[in-house]
Amino acid sequence: MNRVDAGHHRWKRFLACLLAAVLAVSPLAAAQDDVFPDGDGQDDTGTTGEPSGNGSSDWTVPAIVAGAAASALLIRWLRERRQAVQPPKPTKGERDMLVQLQQQGPEFAPRYNTSAFAAIGMVRGGWPFVLDFAHLQPVMVTLRISARGVPDVYTLRIPFGADETGRHRLQFHLPPAFGDSERPAAIAVTATDMSGERMEPSFRVLALGCGPRAVGSVAIEEVSFLPRLIRAQAREQASYRFFSHSEFPSAVAEFMRVEPANDGERHFFVNEAPIPGGVAAGRSIDPRQWDGRDAGQRISTGTHRLKIRAWAPTEGWITAWSDSRVKVSP
Template identity: 65%
Template sequence: MKAPHDLLLACLLTMLLALSPMAQAQYQDGDYGREPPSEPGGPPSHEPGDGGDGSDWRVPAAVAGVVALTLVGRWLYQRSQAANAPESNDDEVLERMRREGPEFAPRYHGSAFAAIGMVRGDWPFILDFTHDRPILLTLRLSARGVPDIYTLRIPFEEGETGTHRLQFRLPQAFGDREQPAAIGITATDMSGERTASSFRINALGCGPRAVGSVAIEEVAFLPRRIRPQAGEQAFFRFFSHSTFPQAVAEFLRVEPAADGEQYFFVDEELIPGGVAAGRSIDPRRWDGRDLDQRLSPGAHRLQVRAWAPTGGWVTAWSDNRVRVSP
């Protein structure tokens, strides 16, 4: 990644935000692989498990690329429609997120997924990712009191592959206090209909503590292979630019697919006391087993979530992967 290209992206984002700060999602045939609404101008039809009842901010647990695109789009649309509903339980979500941090599904598609994170008007938002083929990247946010789905679409053509870091400020429409927002990220080919199998997210965050480079970096997860039954363990550590009172390391099994990788939650480890600015955590260990102490064979990636009750949050993924063998 070259600095001039990052500056160009920053300028492009600034122009997009200034010219069209709020863009309503359009549900058209072929738009990110989604089906059109069941009625013209109406919401898409409900599918079990996609959070369509509006009762909670559940994240779709997609198992395939096209399904992921469909569920992310529908879920964000439903969040937008329910944003001003009196029965919305955003206050409960707000308190839960202050305690437990940003939320991801226990199973998600690497190129089309949704999460819940705290946002605020004028807060910096950061997204770091890598790809080795042309992609169409789409970022969408839906929050209470914001009737439209805030949308950014940026194509990355031939010659623009590699690692990119997008950083910009959210518009004032997101309000003057922190609130939970649904965040959808999709990376597709240029047609917008197929997930990009080469896309890999490196970091995602929002708030003053999340930026200044990426707040959590140097996420190491080693060695490349362990045999738990032989007593071997994996080691991990990471560096933090900001102070976060709370942090957790999560271990995700990664399964390859023709339309992109799929991630499955396996195990987690709280980081006592959180992380301090300008420091790396001491190396910690993982034994290659899940929460029930069962062996978790296959490739695994480390996901680190760190947050403060106020001031923002960040999630970072390891570039390294550890394969667990019997």
């Protein structure tokens, strides 16, 4: 079995176990209270400590099912990211994952719910972190970052009321507990109503990143994806471009099919296009085209959103999504 097949097999086995665990738990609010209790563990910054859980050697991002089950899945998955005892040295799995992140950038599931999703990315103590997002209704946004060898799950939970809808940017520095060198971390974002029991479907993430090159303003902005409609059989194409404040030696454009849902929009990976040579600082890339087809050259009908991943081996990473969408028709 080659490395790709082995990884895919581990992912399916791991996901099946987690889905079984999710089906066995009570509603979302109870799951959150069990794993991330509000109270004595919370400090002035909004971070919440959690008792250590058991470790796991599998760092693959779980695919997201739906709504409350998705959030419960993420919570239990994050708990599995840490070791019960801090290891004196990085494990082989962690070293392999770090190399993979340096070579291939942050990892996302091929399908996810935008109101409850996870990623794997490099972190380091003192590194800046950014989450850029928008919403149309009041929302409770929760960001959780978990790394093996770090005893607590770093948790930031912020409410945005009826007079605070629109676009927001959370930007802060990671605490020293994440260490003085790069390490893989599991990063989860959930968006619920104020009760914490229902996902907020109007929430959409616009950028997520960590590291010196990812933050100042958001390192990649002005992500354009046009026109609103293309007809693939007529050989019409969508055009995309973006502006980068930082230099990233590696970058890739990904095309995600979007499906609406009452508990959060679904994104499904369709195709990708590496950007040769990465991106330079202080300039826009030349416009590039997508023909509306998936990786198997089949027409991908429906609405699509563009996702840009860019990274530097030891200077951080950024993922940015287009606010605009392109509908592909036959």
